[in-house]
Amino acid sequence: xxxxxxxxxxxxxxxxxxxxxxxxxxxxxxxxxxxxxxxxxxxxxxxxxxxxxxxxxxxxxxxxxxxxxxxxxxxxxxxxxxxxxxxxxxxxxxxxxxxxxxxxxxxxxxxxxxxxxxxxxxxxxxxxxxxxxxxxxxxxxxxxxxxxxxxxxxxxxxxx
Numbered sequence: 001x002x003x004x005x006x007x008x009x010x011x012x013x014x015x016x017x018x019x020x021x022x023x024x025x026x027x028x029x030x031x032x033x034x035x036x037x038x039x040x041x042x043x044x045x046x047x048x049x050x051x052x053x054x055x056x057x058x059x060x061x062x063x064x065x066x067x068x069x070x071x072x073x074x075x076x077x078x079x080x081x082x083x084x085x086x087x088x089x090x091x092x093x094x095x096x097x098x099x100x101x102x103x104x105x106x107x108x109x110x111x112x113x114x115x116x117x118x119x120x121x122x123x124x125x126x127x128x129x130x131x132x133x134x135x136x137x138x139x140x141x142x143x144x145x146x147x148x149x150x151x152x153x154x155x156x157x158x159x160x
Contacts, residue, residue: 002140003069003071004141006060006133025052073144073147075148082129083129099154106129107128109128
């Protein structure tokens, strides 16, 4: 069984990005509330920034400070705390596809569905696993998963 947590350095980078995006939302709110008096304008800007940052980062911050396991590869299935508090049995997973953009690795996880649900969803993954924020190299995580389920690469990437 392999377990992975958030990486401290990668987590800091993600937090900086979340903060920058929050500041942009706050700036946009400030501009949009220009017609309000100063007290209301500051209140709505602060409220928008707080809500946006909380929605973007609250669960990530809690899991990081608690040192919780984010992804676990188990003989019984795949666990991703960002998607579900339960382990997903390997039998429920139809396909796992690897996508790479620059230095980021993503795994798209597809489930088996009844025909009508599959048609409604189209060919969309059930969830996407971002491997770039975890404390192990993506290749190590991919190899751990590949012991239990084949991974299809969307590019010419090959992992031993």
